[in-house]
Amino acid sequence: MSRSAPPGGPAPTPWRGVSFEERMATVDFRTGARAHITVDSDVCRSCTTRTCVTACPANLFAPTADGGILFNYEECFECGTCYMVCDNEGAITWTYPDGGDGVVFHHG
Numbered sequence: 592m593s594r595s596a597p598p599g600g601p602a603p604t605p606w607r608g609v610s611f612e613e614r615m616a617t618v619d620f621r622t623g624a625r626a627h628i629t630v631d632s633d634v635c636r637s638c639t640t641r642t643c644v645t646a647c648p649a650n651l652f653a654p655t656a657d658g659g660i661l662f663n664y665e666e667c668f669e670c671g672t673c674y675m676v677c678d679n680e681g682a683i684t685w686t687y688p689d690g691g692d693g694v695v696f697h698h699g
């Protein structure tokens with residue numbers, strides 16, 4: 592069973608019909624020194640769904656040849672989708688970036 596949204600987290604954004612390039616053009620990223628999301632690739636090796644790979648709107652999860660997952664937090668939308676769809680306890684540790692870091696949405 593999937594988890595609920597991270598505490599205080601936003602509802603998932605409906606990305607269907609929006610191209611990857613269009614998504615990325617809506618934001619800038621202020622990359623923090625601290626990874627606000629970490630992925631335990633050892634836990635991922637037992638995962639049969641790899642749901643995060645297709646669910647992440649920023650394409651930040653990539654399967655590795657040894658069965659693990661390569662993850663990069665730097666262009667994260669902070670949507671919480673990966674945390675909600677992952678069924679494996681301990682695979683994803685999810686927090687928000689530190690103040691002033693993270694995604695910046697364009698307005699207008």
Ligand code: SF4
Pocket residue numbers: 630634635636638639640641642643644652660676677678679682683
């Ligand atoms: S993060 Fe979760 S859904 Fe993604 S591969 Fe690891 S265990 Fe599977």
Ligand code: SF4
Pocket residue numbers: 628646647648649650651666667668669670671672673674
């Ligand atoms: S919170 Fe970040 S890493 Fe997780 S699905 Fe959203 S964009 Fe991808």
